Amino acid sequence: MPLDDQDTYAQRPTGHEITEAGWQAVRRDGRVRDELINAACGEPRLRQLFPWTGMGELHFSRCTEPRWTWDIPYIQPAKGGGYWVSGPLRTESVGPAATAEDAIAMVITGLPANVGPAFVGTPEQLAAHEASPGPHPTTNPGAE
8 A cells, every 4th residue: 555545544534533523513503402412422322423413403323424324313302392302214203301311311212222333434334334244343444
């Protein structure tokens, strides 16, 4: 491998760095209540996932690149306060949550088995990785 390729590879951000940048972007965009972001960041099983927002909702993805995964419940603000947990698909509903902490607990119960740090790549790349034979560690190459 030429030295330039090695230098380029060494400069790629890790999965943890990409995920952390995602959390910082969610904090800055202002679409999600601070109390919900703080509660989600305080839960290690969610903090390791890639966050994204839409319509005031907080979503969690098992991969770092769009289109992101849709296999984890998400949280939206409820009229009059509190939250509503839906998903994983838009046609599915989990139920109301009085507090951010209650909403986070509801998402945790809906996590897929063996969810680990966000996979560096797209949903298609994640699916191919998971379909490949052999053991699958909780992270992928380049995740850390």
